[in-house]
Amino acid sequence: MQKRKQLEAALTPQQRIAAQMIVDNEWSPVLNGGKKKTNDELAAEIGIGRSQFYEWKKNDDFIAYVNYLTDKQLESMRSEVNVAIMKLINPSGDRIPSVKALDLYMRRFALLTDRTVVEDHRSAASEHRIKTDEEIAKDLAELDRMINGEITPH
Template identity: 35%
Template sequence: MKNETNNVVIEELQERLEPRQAHAAQLMVANEFAGKGDKKTLEEIAEEVGVTRQTLHNWKTSNIAFIEYLKALSTVTLDSQRSFVDAQLMKLIAGGNNGIPSVKGVELYYKLTGALIERQEVISGNAPSSSPKMTRNELASEIQKLSDMLR
């Protein structure tokens, strides 16, 4: 269902772009996911699409439909790697390259499956205290009693 939704969103966003804008976005996302030796410069992508590097930059920074299309394409590309990432996580948990299971990998697995939930308690200075308040004199008296007990 999620994949169908992504495809509909991508198609709707693509309809709001000129064909060369859609092509440029596809090339840019593919470029971001490419290996080090396979990356292109923005100038190379711009030339392939038939625009200037500045036009490409303007689309990337100012054209909301182009930016949303880039984001949607990136999300789909990232989602397509999910099984690979899951397999790598399981390899880490099983012992990775050094044969030692990764505690961080186990922790991440439990977080992803909902078995481990991090909770944080925030205590406000203005919150009413459950402990009774003492005046300075009462506190001094209690300290004196404790001192007398120690003698």
């Protein structure tokens, strides 16, 4: 609830109504088989010009509020999604259960997870070999010769 109030505080009442109308319009074909309205039709219903409507749709606060409302609408559909998954897992008649639906169910309840195993077959001795003082002195001498232009790097 706190997030909603925070988002709403950044918008005018008219912008909040417009955001809800946009979300309702987007969900209309899904929820009631309705036809989506054009942006011009929405702007006219809201009582603003088309250019103002497009400016609002580019406003970060307005976008965040529309996204919030859309997420809430999607959350409200969770039980329908769960029922649809269960119908695929336990179909009627002689139909075979959906493997994908079973996978989704198992992952949802953390009963099935992806596991990656990385094995390192490098030997510890070659990876962490410590150079002797003599080897270090030789490397330093070679670097000095490179710096002085006596030899070219290999």
